[in-house]
Amino acid sequence: MVHQDIIKGIWKGLVPHRVEIFAWLSMLAKINTRSRLLQIGIITPENSFCVFCNSSIETPDHLLIHCHLPSMIWTWWLNMWNLSWTQPASLKEAFHQWRPAKGGPFFKKIWAAAFFVIIWTIWKERNARIFSNISSSSRELQDLVLLRLCWWLKAWEDDFPYSADEVIRNPSCLNWEKSVAPRNSSQHLVPHLWSPPPIETLQWNVDASYKSHHDHAAVGGVLRNSMGNFVCLFSSPIPLLEINSAEVFAIFRAIKISINSDRINNHSLIIISDSSNAVQWCNQDSGGPWNLSFMLNFIRNARKQWLSLSIIHKV
Numbered sequence: 001m002v003h004q005d006i007i008k009g010i011w012k013g014l015v016p017h018r019v020e021i022f023a024w025l026s027m028l029a030k031i032n033t034r035s036r037l038l039q040i041g042i043i044t045p046e047n048s049f050c051v052f053c054n055s056s057i058e059t060p061d062h063l064l065i066h067c068h069l070p071s072m073i074w075t076w077w078l079n080m081w082n083l084s085w086t087q088p089a090s091l092k093e094a095f096h097q098w099r100p101a102k103g104g105p106f107f108k109k110i111w112a113a114a115f116f117v118i119i120w121t122i123w124k125e126r127n128a129r130i131f132s133n134i135s136s137s138s139r140e141l142q143d144l145v146l147l148r149l150c151w152w153l154k155a156w157e158d159d160f161p162y163s164a165d166e167v168i169r170n171p172s173c174l175n176w177e178k179s180v181a182p183r184n185s186s187q188h189l190v191p192h193l194w195s196p197p198p199i200e201t202l203q204w205n206v207d208a209s210y211k212s213h214h215d216h217a218a219v220g221g222v223l224r225n226s227m228g229n230f231v232c233l234f235s236s237p238i239p240l241l242e243i244n245s246a247e248v249f250a251i252f253r254a255i256k257i258s259i260n261s262d263r264i265n266n267h268s269l270i271i272i273s274d275s276s277n278a279v280q281w282c283n284q285d286s287g288g289p290w291n292l293s294f295m296l297n298f299i300r301n302a303r304k305q306w307l308s309l310s311i312i313h314k315v
C-alpha cells in the first residue's frame, strides 16, 4: 500500500526514467548506501559513515535529507521561494510534503522535478566524492540543480524562454507560466532547443554556463536519440573560462563521453552548440585560442576519425 502511494507520485516523466527509479528505490531504502552494504555484509561498520560528515551512518534518509550538505541544498531551494520546513523525518515524508505554496501548472511541475533533481544531484556528489575523490561546494551543487532542471524541463516544455545561464543568474525565472507574454515580443528569445536528428543519429545539445561575477563556470550536455529520448547527460563545474572556450570544453566533454561509450560510438553524431565561435574553431583544421589547443586537436582528430560527426551552431 505504501509502495503504491509512492509510485503514484513518482512516474510523471518529468525527469529521466533512471532518476525516477532512483527516487523510488531511495524511498524504499533500497539504494546502495553504506548502511545497506553494511547490512548485507559487504563493508565493515567503520566504513559505513556518510562521506559528507564522516560521523553518521550513511542511510538513505541521512544522506539525502538530514546531513548538513543535503540539508543546505533543500533549505536553499525552499528559501528561494520564501518557504521553510521542519526537517521531515524521512525522504518519503519529504516527498509527500513537497509542493509549492502557490504558482501555476508549470511551476508545480518545476517543483515536482526539483525534488528528483535535488536527490539525484546529492547522490552524484556522494559518488564523485567516494569514487573519484572530487568534491563540489554547496554553491556549485545549487548551480548543478538549476542546470539539470533546465535541461530536463526542456524535455516537457519547449516554450520555456530562458536559458540555463539565465536561470542560474536569476532562478525566479522558473516561476514562469505559458500564458505570460514573452518578455520582449519583438525579439524572439525562445532558443531552438531540440529538433529530432535523422534516424540512427544521436544528437548532443551542449551548454556552458558562465557567470561573470563568480569565479566558476559549468558545462553540460544532453544526448538524445531520434525519438527525443535521453541517452546520456553530463554536467560538471569547470575552471573559469571565457564563454566560447567553455563551449569548446562542453563539446570536448561530449565527444570524450561518446568515444568511451559503446552505446554511442557506433552512431552518427551531431553536436549542437550555441557558440558560433566554438563551432567554427572545432570545424577548422587549425587556429583558435592557444590555451584550447589540446581540446581543439582532440576534437579535430575525432571529427576526422569518426564515422560521422557534425558540430553545428544553432541558437
Ligand SMILES: [Zn+2]
Pocket (backbone or CB within 6 Å): 050, 051, 052, 053, 054, 055, 056, 062, 063, 067, 068
Ligand atoms: Zn552525513
